[in-house]
Amino acid sequence: MNQAEEFVVPDITVRKNAGLSHDTDYTMPQPLDRYTAADHATWATLYARQVALLPGRACDEYLDGIAALEVSPQRIPDFAELNRHLMAATGWQLVAVPGLIPGDVFFEHLAHRRFPVTWWIREPDSLDYLPEPDIFHDLFGHVPLLMNPVFADYVQAYGKGGVKADSLGGLDMLARLYWFTVEFGLINTPKGLRIYGAGILSSSSESHYSLESDSPNRLGFDLMRIMKTRYRYDSFQKTYFVIDSFEQLFKATEPDFAPLYAAIADRPDIPAGDILPGDKVLHQGTQEGWPDTEDA
Ligand code: PHE
Numbered sequence: 001m002n003q004a005e006e007f008v009v010p011d012i013t014v015r016k017n018a019g020l021s022h023d024t025d026y027t028m029p030q031p032l033d034r035y036t037a038a039d040h041a042t043w044a045t046l047y048a049r050q051v052a053l054l055p056g057r058a059c060d061e062y063l064d065g066i067a068a069l070e071v072s073p074q075r076i077p078d079f080a081e082l083n084r085h086l087m088a089a090t091g092w093q094l095v096a097v098p099g100l101i102p103g104d105v106f107f108e109h110l111a112h113r114r115f116p117v118t119w120w121i122r123e124p125d126s127l128d129y130l131p132e133p134d135i136f137h138d139l140f141g142h143v144p145l146l147m148n149p150v151f152a153d154y155v156q157a158y159g160k161g162g163v164k165a166d167s168l169g170g171l172d173m174l175a176r177l178y179w180f181t182v183e184f185g186l187i188n189t190p191k192g193l194r195i196y197g198a199g200i201l202s203s204s205s206e207s208h209y210s211l212e213s214d215s216p217n218r219l220g221f222d223l224m225r226i227m228k229t230r231y232r233y234d235s236f237q238k239t240y241f242v243i244d245s246f247e248q249l250f251k252a253t254e255p256d257f258a259p260l261y262a263a264i265a266d267r268p269d270i271p272a273g274d275i276l277p278g279d280k281v282l283h284q285g286t287q288e289g290w291p292d293t294e295d296a
């Protein structure tokens with residue numbers, strides 16, 4: 001989710017949280033007694049479907065993480081149990097939140113190695129797509145990679161970068177970096193192209209599409225390029241960016257972004273599906289099925 005966008009609380013978040021309250025930092029106790037049998041069944045359905053897709057598609061770091069976390073296939077996990085594994089592996093903690101939270105609050109949590117996880121799960125009539133993150137996206141998609149030390153450090157550094165970007169006019173550019181890495185990133189491995197982005201890993205159709213479809217572009221990671229690239233939040237991505245390793249991602253984003261924001265602020269935005277002369281093109285998309293509506 002683009003944390004730089006204006007913060008509005010979606011209806012489903014309001015309904016799910018009726019009668020519950022959260023702290024000033026938007027955290028709340030995970031309301032375990034609110035989960036119904038139907039909610040656990042939704043988790044089990046989504047989990048079974050995604051786990052079957054992961055071999056040969058998700059990167060090894062993700063697969064190692066989800067195994068070590070001992071995420072339950074049958075029931076919505078209790079955060080306290082996952083936190084024992086996470087704390088031991090990388091010092092991260094999950095915190096329950098009502099849903100999407102304001103960008104500045106989100107950055108503060110990440111900067112302190114706390115990952116905000118929406119506590120509720122989607123309704124059975126919208127198993128495949130929902131516009132705002134639920135527990136399946138937040139937990140199944142994001143949390144396994146937080147077991148990896150390099151990725152764990154990257155997400156914390158991102159959070160600190162977000163706190164800083166606020167005063168530098170860099171929030172939109174930084175949000176795109178999150179989008180094209182943490183949410184929709186692909187990684188090149190000796191075994192082939194693999195997924196690490198949570199937006200893909202929590203979506204069965206995009207798990208296929210991102211790797212197997214000829215329609216989208218697949219371009220080599222390029223920090224400044226990404227910061228100027230528009231994206232889709234209502235359809236599959238037109239362009240995926242591919243890293244070679246998490247170390248590459250960490251190193252490329254380690255320098256101070258202040259001069260970078262200033263240098264590229266006035267450059268024009270790049271439409272989501274464009275390919276530019278300097279791009280490292282791994283696959284040029286056929287553009288089949290691309291929406292013709294405006295990019296975000
Ligand atoms: N290095 C960035 C800065 O100085 C912070 C950052 C790190 C941003 C990692 C994103 C990812 O602002």
Ligand code: FE
Pocket residue numbers: 001133137138141142183198199
């Ligand atoms: Fe997400």
